[in-house]
Amino acid sequence: MPSQQSEPPDDRLARLRGPRPPQPYTARKITALTANPACARRAVLDAAGVDKALLAQRVGYEPRFGQSPFALAREQAFHSLVKWGGHAELIRLLREELSVPVAEAHVEDLNEVGGNASLPVRERETRRLIAHVASGQDVRLILDSPVVTLEVAGQTAYLEPDALTHRIGGKFYVVLIRSFAAIDGQANPTAVAETAKQAAVYVLALRRIFEDAGLPPEQLAHEFLLVCPKDFSNRPYGRLIDLRQELDALQFQLSRLRRAEDLAEQLPATATLDTDRDTDELASSIETLDASYTPTCLSFCEMARYCRDEADACAAPARLGSGVRNDLPGIDSTRAALDYLDGVAAPGEAEAEAAELLRAADRLRRLRQGAA
Numbered sequence: 001m002p003s004q005q006s007e008p009p010d011d012r013l014a015r016l017r018g019p020r021p022p023q024p025y026t027a028r029k030i031t032a033l034t035a036n037p038a039c040a041r042r043a044v045l046d047a048a049g050v051d052k053a054l055l056a057q058r059v060g061y062e063p064r065f066g067q068s069p070f071a072l073a074r075e076q077a078f079h080s081l082v083k084w085g086g087h088a089e090l091i092r093l094l095r096e097e098l099s100v101p102v103a104e105a106h107v108e109d110l111n112e113v114g115g116n117a118s119l120p121v122r123e124r125e126t127r128r129l130i131a132h133v134a135s136g137q138d139v140r141l142i143l144d145s146p147v148v149t150l151e152v153a154g155q156t157a158y159l160e161p162d163a164l165t166h167r168i169g170g171k172f173y174v175v176l177i178r179s180f181a182a183i184d185g186q187a188n189p190t191a192v193a194e195t196a197k198q199a200a201v202y203v204l205a206l207r208r209i210f211e212d213a214g215l216p217p218e219q220l221a222h223e224f225l226l227v228c229p230k231d232f233s234n235r236p237y238g239r240l241i242d243l244r245q246e247l248d249a250l251q252f253q254l255s256r257l258r259r260a261e262d263l264a265e266q267l268p269a270t271a272t273l274d275t276d277r278d279t280d281e282l283a284s285s286i287e288t289l290d291a292s293y294t295p296t297c298l299s300f301c302e303m304a305r306y307c308r309d310e311a312d313a314c315a316a317p318a319r320l321g322s323g324v325r326n327d328l329p330g331i332d333s334t335r336a337a338l339d340y341l342d343g344v345a346a347p348g349e350a351e352a353e354a355a356e357l358l359r360a361a362d363r364l365r366r367l368r369q370g371a372a
Contacts, residue, residue, distance in 0.1 A: 012261065012264050012265065013044075013047055013048040013049075013260065013261065013264055014048070015272075016044070016048045016050075016264060016267070016271065016272060016273045016274075016285075017048040017049055017050050017273055017274065018272065018273070018274025018275065018276060018277070019274070019276070020051065020274070020275065020276070021049075022048070022049020023046075023049045023050065023051050023052075024049070024157075024158065025046065025152060025155070025157030025158065025159065026159070027159055027161075027197075027198035027199075027201040027202060028194075028198060029046055030150070030152055030157065030159075030201050031194070031197040031198055031201060031250075031300075032300040032301060033046055033152065033153070033257070034250060034253035034254060034257070035253075035296070035300065036292055036294065036296075036297060036301075037253050037254075037256040037257050038256075038292040039290075039291055039292040039293075039297075040258065040263045040289055040290040040291070040292075041286070041289040041290060041291040041292075041303065041307070042291075042301060042303070043153045043257060043258060043260045043263060044260050044263050044264050044267075044273075044289055045273065045289075045303070046152075046153075046260075047152075047153055047154070047155045047260030047261070047264070048260070048264070048273060050273045050275070051275060052301070052302035052303055053302040054275045055273065055275050055282065055286075055302075055303065056302045056303050056305070056306055058275050058279055058282055059279060059282055059283050059286065059306060060279075060306075061303070061305040061306040061309075062305075063302040063304075063305070064305070071179070074179050075177075075178070075179040078177065078178075078179045078228075078229060078234065078236075079162070079177050081234060081236065082177050082227055082236050083144065083163075086104065086105075086106075086107050087105070087107050087142055087144070087163070089227075089236045090142070090163065090175065090227065090236075091104060091105055091142075092236075093225065093227060093236060093237075093238035094165060094168065094225075094238075096238065097225060097238040097239065097240055098165075098168050098169070098173070098225075098240070100168050102140060104140075105140040105141065105142050105166055106140055106141050106142070107141075107142045107143075107144050108129055108141055108142070108143050108144065109144045109145070110122050110125060110126060110129075110143055110144060110145050110146050110147065111144070111145045113125045119147055119158040120158075122145075122146075122147040123147040123148065123149055123158060126143065126146040126147050126148060126209070127209050127212070127213065129141065129143055129146075130143075130146075130164070130172070130206075130209055130210075130213065130215075131213045131215070133166060133167060133172075134167070134172075134213070134215050134219055139166055139167050140166050141166050142163060142164070142165055142166055143163060143164040144162075144163050145160055145161075145162065145163070146160070146161060146163075146164050147159070147160055148160075148161070148202060148205035148206055148208075148209060149205060149208070150201065150204060150205040150208065151254075152254065152257065153257040153258065153259055153260040154259035154260055154261055154262070155260055155261075157205075159201065159202060159205055161174050161175070161176065161199075161202040162175050162176050162177045162227075163175040163177075164206070165225070167219065170218075170219060171218070171219055171220065171221040172206070172219060172220050172221060173221045173223065173224060173225050173240075174199055174202045174203055174206070174221075174224040174225070175224065175225045175227060176195055176198065176199055176202075176224060176225070176226055176227070177227045177228075178191070178195055178226065178227070178228045179228065179229065180228055180229075181228060181229045181230070181231065181232065182228050182229070182230055182231070182237050182239065183231055183232075184231070185237075185239075187226075187228055187239075192226065192241065195226060195241075196224070196226075196241055196243060196246050197246050197250070199224040199226075199241070199243055199246070200243050200246035200247045200249075200250045201250065202224075203220065203221075203222065203224065203243055203247060204247060204250055204251065204254075206220055207220060222242065222243050222244050222247065223240045223241060223242050223243060224240070224241055224243060225238055225239070225240055226238065226239050226240075226241055263289070267285070267288050267289070268288060270285075271284075271285040271288055272285050273285060273286070286303075286306070287310075291303075291307045291310065291311075293307035293308055293310070293311040295308075
């Protein structure tokens with residue numbers, strides 16, 4: 001029986017998290033969540049704002065990835081360089097990459113609005129300024145640290161792109177600033193691909209603002225401007241990157257996410273994700289949330305090592321990759337799959353089709369080995 005049905009969803013999620021302040025959604029978290037939309041565990045942890053790195057530590061699994069303090073300091077320094085002098089370097093790149101015939105532009109700092117740094121206030125001001133510029137007023141206005149929203153698993157995520165340009169050729173462009181270098185005009189493909197996914201999150205959120213304001217969708221570019229250091233210097237370099245493929249994939253994956261509050265309602269009344277609680281209590285609560293582990297989780301989820309050991313313990317097919325999981329529909333254990341293959345056990349109705357395909361594949365493998 002679902003627990004706490006009468007409790008408001010946000011209260012239920014907050015109670016699961018405990019007294020610690022919620023960790024906000026970021027574009028990086030959303031791309032990680034949509035990379036594995038079947039994972040109820042991550043959906044609830046992110047919606048509740050649980051510090052996943054701390055939670056993993058509390059149950060004995062130290063995350064083994066993340067930016068070093070040195071890398072974070074370098075990125076902050078590069079951000080400051082690009083934005084120094086009224087975004088002088090950004091304006092230079094706009095001239096070079098987008099052929100903007102402008103020597104300067106006014107910058108609206110949206111890190112706070114009249115001394116108020118709350119996200120809802122900043123988001124409302126972002127909407128107002130976008131409509132203001134789109135109407136043809138202050139066409140040379142660059143928005144620094146605007147705030148946009150996106151619905152993710154039934155929750156409203158507040159997101160902060162680095163900047164949004166003024167209208168250039170009738171279009172607004174999202175700007176993302178990263179500290180990885182472009183050597184001879186080529187940056188690390190993996191880093192660029194990850195940044196493009198995050199940019200797609202911001203563009204999708206901005207589309208909502210344009211729709212709500214009745215603005216023509218073509219005023220929002222489907223490209224973004226990536227700003228990173230050039231070669232081995234700290235001189236900013238800019239490059240436009242098309243996002244149409246990432247936008248289509250992101251929309252599809254977001255549509256597959258189950259509502260986090262619906263998942264949370266299925267938990268026992270005693271469940272907790274409060275990182276100040278007893279370790280055994282935490283582990284018991286984590287186990288009630290269905291995970292969808294695959295080896296790729298190790299590159300982006302703080303809970304991945306915990307989920308990997310859990311998958312190993314029950315011999316889940318997904319621990320060998322999503323391809324194996326998809327090839328064994330209905331079979332929840334590789335041990336069971338081997339038993340069906342060897343005739344030690346008989347598959348049930350739900351596993352019969354997958355078991356027959358497995359046997360057919362084994363026959364083909366044996367025939368090929370015999371022919372060799």
